[in-house]
Amino acid sequence: MSEVADGDMSIGNYQTREKYIQQVSYSLERLNPGLQVPPISNWSYLTQVHGIQILEVTGDDIVQGEDGDALVTTLENSVLTVRVADCVPISLISEGGAIAIIHAGWRGLLKGVLEETSNKLMATKPGKQMAVIGSHIGPCCYEFGREELDQFIQKFGISVEASTKINSSSLNLSAVVERICDEKGIEIIRKDSSCTSCLADTKYWSFRFNSTELRQCLFAWIEKK
Numbered sequence: 001m002s003e004v005a006d007g008d009m010s011i012g013n014y015q016t017r018e019k020y021i022q023q024v025s026y027s028l029e030r031l032n033p034g035l036q037v038p039p040i041s042n043w044s045y046l047t048q049v050h051g052i053q054i055l056e057v058t059g060d061d062i063v064q065g066e067d068g069d070a071l072v073t074t075l076e077n078s079v080l081t082v083r084v085a086d087c088v089p090i091s092l093i094s095e096g097g098a099i100a101i102i103h104a105g106w107r108g109l110l111k112g113v114l115e116e117t118s119n120k121l122m123a124t125k126p127g128k129q130m131a132v133i134g135s136h137i138g139p140c141c142y143e144f145g146r147e148e149l150d151q152f153i154q155k156f157g158i159s160v161e162a163s164t165k166i167n168s169s170s171l172n173l174s175a176v177v178e179r180i181c182d183e184k185g186i187e188i189i190r191k192d193s194s195c196t197s198c199l200a201d202t203k204y205w206s207f208r209f210n211s212t213e214l215r216q217c218l219f220a221w222i223e224k225k
């Protein structure tokens with residue numbers, strides 16, 4: 001997952017984004033000797049709309065800004081990306097030989113974007129699934145309206161309600177994601193619990209903190225099967 005120091009990964013300015021993807025690629029290769037990061041032409045990205053549309057990257061065509069909130073592929077060296085600034089970025093890995101990436105905000109989670117993507121991945125390549133969960137806004141900073149919070153409690157149980165630093169009701173996005181993974185039999189192999197709002201403008205960007213238009217990016221690809 002990229003951080004503030006890696007630059008803005010929003011898709012508004014393609015040239016800037018490409019420049020920063022190049023920078024991220026260089027630092028990944030420097031930190032991981034022998035790693036070959038696929039070229040920018042292999043990086044798929046979505047116009048994220050807080051829905052449950054899942055697109056599959058097949059053949060030589062990457063996804064270039066089509067509407068959707070999840071990507072799936074069985075191809076090697078095809079980079080899937082989602083950009084976030086508080087929402088939960090998730091990558092699913094199937095032992096069958098496929099991966100997915102998901103932009104999971106509260107609207108998408110309520111609509112079932114994680115469950116639907118897991119189902120799609122299972123249909124594409126059956127096998128045990130694992131999840132990597134990137135940084136997102138914590139319950140410490142995610143004050144949430146009563147009506148929407150009750151919808152979450154009804155669907156996912158009381159453990160998803162929490163309190164902010166100033167003692168107002170908040171939504172625990174991690175608890176929602178963990179609950180879904182548990183129900184779907186998905187093993188969480190890595191989770192970054194740092195809060196994007198607590199670390200706003202230093203390590204991550206946070207829309208809730210200052211309505212920024214800048215975004216970090218979670219990216220995943222299959223190196224070799």
Ligand SMILES: [Zn+2]
Pocket residue numbers: 137138139140141195196197198199
């Ligand atoms: Zn926080």
